[in-house]
Amino acid sequence: xxxEFAAISRRDFLKVTAKSAVFSSAFLTGCATMATDGSxxxxxxxxxxxxxxxxxxxxxxxxxxxxLGIEYLPSKGEAPSLSxxxxxxxxxxxxxxxxxxxxxxxxxxxxxxxTAESQPSAQGYPLDGKQGEAWSRLYNEGIHNLVKRYPxxxxxxxxxxxxxxxxxxxxxxxxxxxLKFSGVTIGSNVNGKYFxxxxxxxxxxxxxxxxxxxxxxxxxxxxxxxxxxxxLRTVCxxxxxxxxxxxxxxxxxxxxxxxxxxxxxxxxxxxxxxxxGRFDQGFKxxxxxxxxxxxxxxxxxxxNLYFDNLVYRVDTVEYLKxxxxxxxxxxxxxxxxxxxxxxxxxxxxxxxxxxSEREAMLHGNARKLLKLSTM
Amino acid sequence: MKRQTSTMTRRDFLQFAGETAAVSxxxxxxxxAQTSMQSSTKPGxxxxxxxxxxxxxxxxxxxxxxxxxxxxLGGIExxxxxxxxxxxxxxxxxxxxxxxxxxxxxxxPNRLDAMTKGNVGIAMVEVHTASVGYELDGARGETWSxxxxxxxxxxxxxxxxxxxxxxxxxxxxxxxxxxxLEHAMVNLKMSGVTIASNVVGKYFxxxxxxxxxxxxxxxxxxxxxxxxxxxxxxxxxxxxLRSICxxxxxxxxxxxxxxxxxxxxxxxxxxxxxxxxxxxxxxxxGRLDQGKAxASGSSAIPAxxxxxxxxxNLYFDNLVYRVETVEYLKxxxxxxxxxxxxxxxxxxxxxMAxxxxxxxxxxxSEREAMMHGNARKLLRIG
Numbered sequence: 001x002x003x004e005f006a007a008i009s010r011r012d013f014l015k016v017t018a019k020s021a022v023f024s025s026a027f028l029t030g031c032a033t034m035a036t037d038g039s040x041x042x043x044x045x046x047x048x049x050x051x052x053x054x055x056x057x058x059x060x061x062x063x064x065x066x067x068l069g070i071e072y073l074p075s076k077g078e079a080p081s082l083s084x085x086x087x088x089x090x091x092x093x094x095x096x097x098x099x100x101x102x103x104x105x106x107x108x109x110x111x112x113x114x115t116a117e118s119q120p121s122a123q124g125y126p127l128d129g130k131q132g133e134a135w136s137r138l139y140n141e142g143i144h145n146l147v148k149r150y151p152x153x154x155x156x157x158x159x160x161x162x163x164x165x166x167x168x169x170x171x172x173x174x175x176x177x178x179l180k181f182s183g184v185t186i187g188s189n190v191n192g193k194y195f196x197x198x199x200x201x202x203x204x205x206x207x208x209x210x211x212x213x214x215x216x217x218x219x220x221x222x223x224x225x226x227x228x229x230x231x232l233r234t235v236c237x238x239x240x241x242x243x244x245x246x247x248x249x250x251x252x253x254x255x256x257x258x259x260x261x262x263x264x265x266x267x268x269x270x271x272x273x274x275x276x277g278r279f280d281q282g283f284k285x286x287x288x289x290x291x292x293x294x295x296x297x298x299x300x301x302x303x304n305l306y307f308d309n310l311v312y313r314v315d316t317v318e319y320l321k322x323x324x325x326x327x328x329x330x331x332x333x334x335x336x337x338x339x340x341x342x343x344x345x346x347x348x349x350x351x352x353x354x355x356s357e358r359e360a361m362l363h364g365n366a367r368k369l370l371k372l373s374t375m
Numbered sequence: 376m377k378r379q380t381s382t383m384t385r386r387d388f389l390q391f392a393g394e395t396a397a398v399s400x401x402x403x404x405x406x407x408a409q410t411s412m413q414s415s416t417k418p419g420x421x422x423x424x425x426x427x428x429x430x431x432x433x434x435x436x437x438x439x440x441x442x443x444x445x446x447x448l449g450g451i452e453x454x455x456x457x458x459x460x461x462x463x464x465x466x467x468x469x470x471x472x473x474x475x476x477x478x479x480x481x482x483x484p485n486r487l488d489a490m491t492k493g494n495v496g497i498a499m500v501e502v503h504t505a506s507v508g509y510e511l512d513g514a515r516g517e518t519w520s521x522x523x524x525x526x527x528x529x530x531x532x533x534x535x536x537x538x539x540x541x542x543x544x545x546x547x548x549x550x551x552x553x554x555x556l557e558h559a560m561v562n563l564k565m566s567g568v569t570i571a572s573n574v575v576g577k578y579f580x581x582x583x584x585x586x587x588x589x590x591x592x593x594x595x596x597x598x599x600x601x602x603x604x605x606x607x608x609x610x611x612x613x614x615x616l617r618s619i620c621x622x623x624x625x626x627x628x629x630x631x632x633x634x635x636x637x638x639x640x641x642x643x644x645x646x647x648x649x650x651x652x653x654x655x656x657x658x659x660x661g662r663l664d665q666g667k668a669x670a671s672g673s674s675a676i677p678a679x680x681x682x683x684x685x686x687x688n689l690y691f692d693n694l695v696y697r698v699e700t701v702e703y704l705k706x707x708x709x710x711x712x713x714x715x716x717x718x719x720x721x722x723x724x725x726x727m728a729x730x731x732x733x734x735x736x737x738x739x740s741e742r743e744a745m746m747h748g749n750a751r752k753l754l755r756i757g
Contacts, residue, residue, distance in 0.1 A: 221607075222607035222611070223624075224607075226607075230635045230666070230674065231666055237628075240655075243620055243624070244620045244621075267662070271627075271658050274658035278623070279619060282619040311662065319699075322703075338669040
C-alpha cells in the first residue's frame with residue numbers, strides 16, 4: 001500500500017514550515033534546495049537514530065587529551081582512532097564528522113530533522129567520573145554547535161557519563177535546560193555493567209523529572225569476543241545487547257520505580273518485539289525461585305518503550321507496529337553506518353496502515369517525545 | 376480468528392491414527408483409549424494431532440550409566456542428592472558446569488499428560504542440550520551419543536505412537552558425528568538429529584564440520600539446532616536471562632555464521648530447524664541481508680546469496696508464545712516452514728504451543744501443515 005505523495009511547491013512548503021517555531025534564514029536555504037531538487041516527496045520525517053562526532057573534538061583531544069584521559073592515535077588511513085581511559089581503541093570515520101554529505105543523505109531519504117547523537121563507542125564510559133563529565137560536556141557543546149548552524153535540520157541528543165550516574169544527571173540537566181537539547185543517549189551497558197542496580201536511580205530520577213526521551217544504543221556487546229568475523233558484532237550483537245539490557249531494566253523493576261521513563265530502543269528494539277511473549281513467560285515462571293522485582297510482565301512496560309523502524313523490511317515494520325502500536329514507532333536510519341538503512345522513511349511510506357498512523361510514525365510521535373513544535 | 380474445533384470421537388481418532396505407519400497396534404489402542412477419554416471429557420477439545428519438534432528427555436538409565444561408568448565415559452561425574460528435594464542429583468561433564476537436570480526431564484507419565492493437554496500427538500524425543508557431552512574427546516563422545524540414542528529409542532519403543540527419536544551426535548568430532556548419525560538413522564531408525572548452536576564455544580564457520588554436513592545431506596535428515604554454550608552467558612545469570620535472551624541470541628549468531636560462511640552453498644540440500652521461533656532470524660532477516668550487502672573487501676562474506684535466500688533450508692518451531700508473532704513468522708518463512716515446538720519440560724517453554732496454531736489466522740491446509748504435515752514429511756513419520 002503506497003502512500004500518496006504530491007510534489008510540493010515552494011510556496012506550499014514554506015506555508016507548512018512557517019508554522020514551526022524554530023526558523024532561521026539557514027532554513028530558507030535548506031528549503032530551497034529541497035524544493036528545487038525535483039524530489040516528488042516531502043522531507044518531513046524525524047530520524048531518531050543518527051550519529052555525529054563533532055570534528056572540532058579531534059583538535060580538543062590532540063591538545064588536551066592527557067587531562068581528558070583520551071589518547072589520540074593517528075592512522076595511516078583516513079580514520080584516526082581514540083582510546084578512552086583503559087578502553088579499547090575506537091575509530092572515528094570521516095563520515096561521522098562530515099555535515100554536507102549528511103544533509104544530502106537526509107534529503108534523499110526524506111528526513112527533515114535528525115537527532116544528532118554521539119558515536120556510541122566514543123561516549124567515554126571507561127573514563128573516571130570527572131573526566132567522563134568533562135568529555136560529555138565537550139561532546140554536547142560540539143553537538144550544540146551543529147544544531148546552532150542548522151537549527152531546522154538537527155536537534156541535540158545529550159551524551160552523559162553513565163559511569164557516574166549522579167554526574168550523568170547533572171550533565172543531563174545542563175544539556176536540557178541550557179543547551180535546549182531534546183533527549184539523551186545511553187549505552188546498553190556501562191563497560192559491561194547492566195542497569196539492574198539501584199546506583200543508576202539518580203539518573204533515572206532526573207530523566208523522569210525532566211520528562212526526557214532516553215535513546216539506548218548498544219555498545220560493549222556481551223559475548224562480542226565470539227562475534228569477531230563478518231561484522232556479526234553489529235549484525236547480531238547490537239540487537240542482542242539492547243534486548244538483554246532492557247530485559248535487565250524491566251525485570252529489576254526500573255520502570256516500577258520510575259514509571260514515567262521514556263526509553264527509545266534502536267534497531268527495531270533489538271529482538272524484544274519478536275520475543276515479547278518469551279519475556280512475559282520468563283516473568284510468569286519466575287515465582288518458583290527468587291521472584292523478579294518487577295511488578296508486572298514485560299509487555300506491560302511497552303508503554304515506556306519506543307522503537308525505531310530500523311528493520312529494513314516493510315513486513316517487519318508492520319509486525320512491529322502491530323505489537324507496540326503506531327504511537328510507539330519512530331524512524332531510525334543509523335546514519336552514517338552502511339549497515340543502517342538511510343531509506344528507512346520509505347518503509348513507513350510503503351507500509352499498510354492508516355494515514356494518521358503513518359504521520360505519527362514519520363514525525364508526530366518524535367515531535368511529541370522530543371518536544372518539537374508541531375507542523 | 377478462532378478456529379472451530381470439534382470433539383474427536385474414538386472412531387475418528389483411530390482413523391486418524393491409523394494413517395501413521397510406525398505404529399504397533401496394542402500400544403496405540405491403549406494410548407488411544409486414554410486420550411480419547413481425555414478429549415471427550417473436554418467439550419470443544421480439539422483433535423490430538425500436533426507433532427512437537429522441541430521436546431527434551433534425559434533417560435533415567437543414563438543416570439545409572441554415569442554412576443557406574445562415569446569415569447570410563449570420560450569423566451562424567453554424578454553428585455548424589457544433598458538436601459534439595461527438587462534436584463535429586465547433579466551431573467558434570469569434564470570442564471563443564473555442574474547442573475541438576477530438571478526431574479521432569481527423566482519422567483514419562485506427566486509428559487504424556489502434558490502432551491495430551493497440549494494437543495501433541497507425537498513428540499520428537501531430543502537430548503537435554505546441556506548433556507550432549509561435546510566436552511568429551513571424540514571416542515568418548517561417540518560412546519556417550521550412542522548410549523544416549525539407545526536410551527531415547529527405549530522410550531520410543533515403549534510408546535511408539537507418542538514419540539519418535541532424534542539422535543545426538545559428537546559434534547566435537549565431525550567424522551564420528553557422521554558415523555553416529557548413520558548408525559542412528561539406519562540401525563536405530565531415528566528420525567532426525569539435534570545439534571547445539573556451537574561446540575563449546577566454537578561456531579560452525581569452518582570446513583571442519585563438512586564431513587558431518589555431507590552425511591546429513593546424503594541421508595536427507597532434518598537437523599534441529601538447540602542453543603547451548605551461549606555467547607556471553609556468564610553475564611546473563613540474573614533473571615534467567617541466559618535462557619530468555621541468550622538462547623534466541625545464540626541460535627541467531629550460529630545460523631548467521633553458517634549462512635555467511637557458505638555452509639548452505641556447499642551443502643544446498645541441508646535442512647535445519649531452528650527452535651525458539653528461530654532465535655531472532657525472522658525479525659532481523661533484513662539486517663542479516665544488509666550485513667551481507669554492505670560487506671566488502673577484507674570483510675567480504677563468502678556466501679553466494681543474502682541470508683533470506685537460504686530460508687529454503689531453514690525450518691522454525693512456533694515457540695514464540697503469541698499468536699500474532701506466529702502469524703508474522705508464517706508470513707516471513709511460509710507455512711511449510713513452521714512446526715510446533717513446546718520446549719517440554721522447561722517452564723520457560725509453552726506446552727500449549729499447538730494452541731497458537733489452532734487459533735491463528737491462516738488457511739486450514741496451512742494449519743494442517745504447521746500442526747503435523749511439515750513434521751511428518753521432514754521427519755518421515757508415516
